Amino acid sequence: DRTPSAYRRVMLKISGEALMGDQGYGLHPPTVARIAQEVKAVHDMGAEICMVIGGGNIFRGLAGSAQGMERTTADYMGMLATVMNALGMQSQLEALGIHTRVISAIPMDQVCEPYIRRRAVRHLEKKRVCIFAAGTGNPYFTTDTAATLRASEMGCEAVFKGTKVDGVYDKDPNKFDDAKRYDTVSYDEALEKNLGVMDATAIALARDNKLPIIVFSLDAPGGFRSILAGEGTYTRVA
Numbered sequence: 001d002r003t004p005s006a007y008r009r010v011m012l013k014i015s016g017e018a019l020m021g022d023q024g025y026g027l028h029p030p031t032v033a034r035i036a037q038e039v040k041a042v043h044d045m046g047a048e049i050c051m052v053i054g055g056g057n058i059f060r061g062l063a064g065s066a067q068g069m070e071r072t073t074a075d076y077m078g079m080l081a082t083v084m085n086a087l088g089m090q091s092q093l094e095a096l097g098i099h100t101r102v103i104s105a106i107p108m109d110q111v112c113e114p115y116i117r118r119r120a121v122r123h124l125e126k127k128r129v130c131i132f133a134a135g136t137g138n139p140y141f142t143t144d145t146a147a148t149l150r151a152s153e154m155g156c157e158a159v160f161k162g163t164k165v166d167g168v169y170d171k172d173p174n175k176f177d178d179a180k181r182y183d184t185v186s187y188d189e190a191l192e193k194n195l196g197v198m199d200a201t202a203i204a205l206a207r208d209n210k211l212p213i214i215v216f217s218l219d220a221p222g223g224f225r226s227i228l229a230g231e232g233t234y235t236r237v238a
């Protein structure tokens, strides 16, 4: 496929839950492999790719603290969960022949690289997929914020948030037949109406850095590729 990408450098954010398949918990390697294929299709178009993967399929800090754990410790556990997901994705991408680096906000040298901005930029220039792990490295943040932060630092043109639906709706499209998809939404509207695009910290950071957020479906095969080719349905938050 020689269709050029409409974007030079992109950030793909997916939740940890996107990796669990029908299992209800953890990583489902065939599902990770399917998403890796979606990433490969975009890599083949020549786009430089950053990724952030959440950790909610393994552990969420808030859930731990609701059950009596100290919040910051629980958040560190959540960040470690994202490293496991990143390694799972790296393994499937490299099986497809794509050079990939896992870059952690919390150094763990035997497992992956520490985050050094200039080094990450160099990897991207060499067309290596960079998976940014361990979130921002700070408790009380989310991986949505990490995706927006790293996208800003790497000079990505947009954050692509892969979800189960093809955009942002005024109400849950799985529950309401008359739910309406937005083509575009402003950052402020997404915040005011609490449209569930990303958490408020992430949206505000995107707004302040003029970084568009594109919400699309990762379930449709070839969906990520078609959006980068300028086709398909999605919601653009800008």
Ligand code: UDP
Residues within 6 Å of the ligand: 014, 015, 016, 017, 053, 054, 055, 056, 057, 059, 060, 061, 062, 074, 075, 076, 077, 078, 079, 081, 082, 134, 135, 136, 137, 138, 139, 140, 141, 142, 143, 144, 145, 146
């Ligand atoms: N986390 C954190 N700081 C960050 C990113 C993540 O403390 O910068 C923790 C937090 O506890 C969160 C967990 O890691 O619940 C998993 O991330 P997230 O909930 O964003 O994953 P997702 O919902 O996207 O799967």
